[in-house]
Amino acid sequence: MNTGNWSIRAKIIALVTVPLAALLALWIFTTTLTIGPALNLLATRTLLDEVGKPGESMVAELQRERRLALVYLAGRGDLPALTEQRNRTDAAVDTFRQRAASDDLRDTAGGRLRTHLDQLFTSLDLLPTGRGFIDRREMDQSGALGLYSGVIDGAFRVFDITSDLEDDELTREARAVTALGRAREVLGQSDALLAGAFAAGKFGGGEHAQLVQIIGAHRYLYAAALPALPDAERVGYQRMVEGEAFTQLRALEDRVIAQGQDGQPVPVTATAWQSAYEPAVRQLRDFELSTSDALADRATPVAVGVLLRLALAGLLGLAAIALSLLISLRVGRSLIRRLTGLRENAMDLADRRLPAVVGRLRRGEEVDVAAESPPLEYGSDEIGQVGRAFTEAQRTAVQAAVDEATLRRGFNDVFLNIARRSQALLHRQLALLDKMERRSNDPDELEDLFRVDHLATRMRRHAEDLVILAGAAPGRGWRNPVNAIDVIRGAVSEVEDYARVSVVKMEPAAIAGRAVGDVIHLLAELIENATSFSPPETRVLITGLSVPNGYAIEIEDRGLGMPADAIGEANRKLSRPPDFDPANSARLGLFVVAQLGARHGMRIQLRASPYGGVTAVVLVPPDLIAPAPEPAALTAGPADGSGSPRVRRARTLPLGDSAPRRSLEAAPRPVLVPAPAASPAEPIEPTEVRPAAGFRSRSEPASSVPALGADGLPRRVRQASLAPQLRSEAPGHTTVEDIDPVPAPRTPDQARATMAALQSGTARGRREADSAPPARGTAVPPPGSVVRPGTTVDAEPKGDA
Template sequence: MRLRNFGVRTKVTALLVSLVALWGFAAWVTLREGVNLVGATTVDSGAVQPSERLLAELQRERRLTLVALGTSGRLPDKMLRDQRARTDATAVELVESATSASVQFAADAPLQRRIDEALKSAEGIRTARKTIDDGRFDRGEAADSYNEVIDSLYRMFESVASLDDKEIARDARTILAVSRSSEYLARADALVAGALAKGGFTPAEHTEFVQLSGFYRISLEQNAAQLPAADAAAYTAWAKSRAVNQLRVLEQRLAQQSDTGVAPVVTSAEWRSATEPARAGLEKLISDGGDRLVDSSVPGAVGVVVRLVLAGGLGLIAVVASIILSITTTRSLLAQLRKLRDAAHDLSDDRLPSVVERIGRGEDVDLAKEAPSLDFGDDEIGQVGQAFNTVQRTAIGVAAEQAELRRSIRDILLSLARRTQGLVHRQLTVLDVMERRETDPEELKELFRLDHLAIRMRRNAENLIVLSGSAPARTWRRSVPMVDVVRGALAEVEDYTRVTLMPMGDVVLIGRAVGDVIHLLAELIENAVSFSPPYTSVQVSGQLVANGYVIEIEDRGLGMKPEDLASANDRIAEPPEFRITGTARLGLYVVSQLARRHDIQVVLKASPYGGTTVVVLLPQELVQLDPTPESQDGDNPERLPRRQTAVATATRPAAAENVRTLKSARPQRATAPSPTGPAPAPEPVPETPSESEQEPVAEFTPSGLPLRVPQANLVPALRDDTPTQPDFEEDDDERSPEEIRAMMGSLQSGTRLGRSQAAKMLDEQPGGEA
């Protein structure tokens, strides 16, 4: 994840943590030298000094052991037993001191491992003693058992000498090398003491003595040159002492004696009188040098600690100040950013939608009031705030322009739709006149096809009106039977012959909802017909339920995916704002707007036959039981809206039914269509007649509809002096038998032609039968 994806608080916290870590590392680097020196002091007092005392006791015990083995007496004698007791006491003191908590804390892993090795080696001396007392070790093997313990102690000393201070570490290594040379002198002393007690050297012992005496002298001279000034002066004084000079003479005399079978040229008393003071002086030199080394390291540690207090303390103060400054700056920065964020959310969530909505309603909007300037100061955040002020003013201005543009587009759509609607109404009037006087079946079929296209054009114009946010002008004053409402919707569908209408029940729809319900059902039925194969049928049924009236439209198409069904139901239940770019589902948008107008519920669901079922629930306040129930096959044309009679009669098998329908529907412009041609749609009736219509109207058609009187709605000044009265010559009762026979013949010819064309269509369809 990139760093820019983290928040400001996280970034500042990471910066502070890095700063603290950097200070801690620098402080530890400064402190480590002092800690190392203090730790070395702790290790020296807790492990090194007790080890040095154990080393001296082991050297004495080794010398007494070799002397006792040389005299061939009973082991151990009193002197050796006392020495062993002192060695054991020193070993116990070393174990207690070296395993203390302070030494364990100060010692690093390698030093702790060397201390453990030394303590374990020291415990093995008890086994070596028992072997020596049993006479199973000679002088050489006995000396080697002590040498191993002493070597483990020196390995521990080497680990202690590794300090960070170069000068102190160098001096510690020099003192350690001088002490190692002293050990070789002690080995030579033990070897000579044992040989003198035995009465002479063996060839191997003589060779080893020569090597040891030469090695310790060379190593002493080399290492003494590296000693500090005070220690070098002490070494010079030791080297010139009488005991050292006497020791050097005795060593030369023993080295020159090549015969091993004769008595030594040096007595035990002479050797002891020279070696003991010489070794004591060298041990004192080493002890004093170690003490001076420890004393010199303490001031260095104190200086380091002082530097740590000065540098680390000042650095800590700087870190604390940085933390405080960062926290306060971050809080101020976050507060300003939070204010800027809240302003952005307020603009995007509240003010912009409110401005767009108000402009859409035609209200005047004061952009200066809707986009007040925000004050964030003069710093960088303030500059961002000023830029945001410009952005929000621009955004609100653009939103206002877009809202005004959308309102203008809706107004244009509404104007075009109204004009188109007016032209379609005039076209339907002309077609109505032409259909009334036409008797040729072929011409009549084409006229009805034009009539049907005009009705669909009217529905498309009404779609534009709905999209513009207005209501179509078609309204009904009286309630209409539900079956006629559905037939009215079928009249606006192109392929209405594929729709099967099931019984709808004796239910009427109140007049104010008839136009919108016809429009809604026409959209849904046409959608079902369009998205199902041409050889399938669409079934429309309806029934009363507890919550109102349900109309189900079921097709036998391919159906829809569950996610598409859910999306379509969401668009119907909660239609989004209409946009010019969203033209893919305009039908759903029109359905949702019409359904919302009357609280109608429209739900799409999967059909068990593989297609889609649309459930339309009309609320109870829109439907009523029909007080004069009639059959649903169109026997009572008085209940059919205008231009619906053709659809009703197109499905009747009996000629007598058609004749009766044509006769009763003549005053409503119901000329019998060809069954294969498109059926006209219902015409709206004005919701409330004017007072003039209520006073001239005195005659009614046989079906009970009032006859309109020309110029009845005009003011008296515009009326013709000789207004035309209703012509009742075309009443069904005045028609001659010849006219009825001609009309019936035309209907029969059209019926035969329609059946023959339907048979041809079935033959052309895949899987059709002749």
């Protein structure tokens, strides 16, 4: 059978219909001729032997004990005889418990039977308590009758469950036998009641009426059970009740009903009653047992017939299953083989080939679309058509990847072109600002120029972000290692709220020149993030420590903080930089930091700060760490106190107490570098010059005595006091001719002379401007002095010199 050209519909119908038809046929057979009814019928003999007969013996002993108990309560009973009967009852109960708890019965019995057995066992457990009341005569005859009758009734509820057979006719006969047993139990109740009356010599209050009801009940039960008996059993029952014993018993019952009265003696003698009652009850019990045996014998052939029909149905079902299995295998094998090939091709495209194509495109390699999407041949049916459609789909996917890579490359080129142009303009702008700063003598104008210069520095960093997004290097680089403190200073100078940044401690170290620009950019992003997400009155603390794995820089803020899951997500992105997602541009800084860290093997980790903010830890690897250069001897320098790129724009650049000072004694807390001169200050007597706190090395000023402007004040020289490694040489930058030659290191006397000249020029400028209103600005602390965090400097001059 060639199924290669079947339609997919035909294959599905063949694959589903045949097994379904076989299963449907099996379901019909199993619902009509199940193995359950057959097993239940076969278990009829087990139920009779394990429950019926032991239970009937237990009921008989309970009935005898009940009669003796009522005689005892009437005051004429013999306690030893009652005790002996109780022993026989207990033995019958133990036998019943053992047979009912057997594994065979538990496997056969259903849930209802187990439930009623448990209830019967519970009532039997309470029987000793009732016996105690009887022994102490704390229970009357009516209570004793109810006690034993309740236990016996529980046994008959168990018998009722065993009568529910799977064959309707057998069930009717079994229920009739159970009804005969109930009738005999009611007859036993009348015997017990009369035994108490015989012992008492008369009927108690209400006992005659109760006896009449009991006699009427057992006569009704016998009459109701008779029609359900099989013909042979019904004839036998009629012959039995027409015998001498039943005739005498019925006559005695009629006399008791007609002549008996409460408070009067029983109208029949005990001897006459027992001579009629005992034979009748014995015949009834024998009749019930023989009828039960006959019923169990008839159930076995019925169960065998059910099993035969079930076996036949099973064989037919097995044949149908075998046929359906054969057809399903033939059809399914063809489908599975071709669909598996199609699936493997699809998974290979999704898991291997398409990612490999994307990776090659990202590396700039050329990709042949036709070679990467070969055609798939799976025949001419629907699966073959799906294969051809998938061929087109994979060709479209590969082509889309190529187009996307081309588009991404174009966007990167656009970003890079825009960023390079912006960088060039910013470099020219910074050079122009330098010239304007050198030409200006107005403090307010200088202050504005400094602010514009600072904004341009920040704009340069944002332009570098575009370069990083485009996958290129920002372009800033140094040939020689740079002190870590100067790198921190350069990063702080590119932050808007630089005045809130304090360097707590910086251990000596230097960053390799090839990584200085990227480290400055990375730290600037983290510092700006810390200042942006912390209250304006708090400080951002920076610490640098040498560790076995390199050099660790910690940036801690006391701001809003981040949830634990957000910190974890950010750390995952920092450890494995993702591709830039334009839809998530709010996290641009995180992407830039991750890319810069991955470029140089730096590890960046965020963690919750104990102060409520976030601590960023940057671990610079050992291959980027060099010994710290020896700090140069510091003399009086320009008033702006610059020492890192653009840092002179900062009015107060906080630095830590770990920076080298002339005195080896560490300061107790972070200090601030003096701000740029913005307005004249009162003359201050020259003091000994100390290096500004936090600076590890500085270049010397252009000359021993700074060049003076028209107003007699020293002229600012761009990057004159900046570390040599950090000096920028951007296009359009000031040439060497614009800057005074760098002198040799000065002696303390030369530094003192320089500061004296600076103060003299300041005093002369105040005297010349005494008639003019004071310029607004910020007073400059004397060189070498420090300003503690939290203090302010008067914005207006305090007076004339």
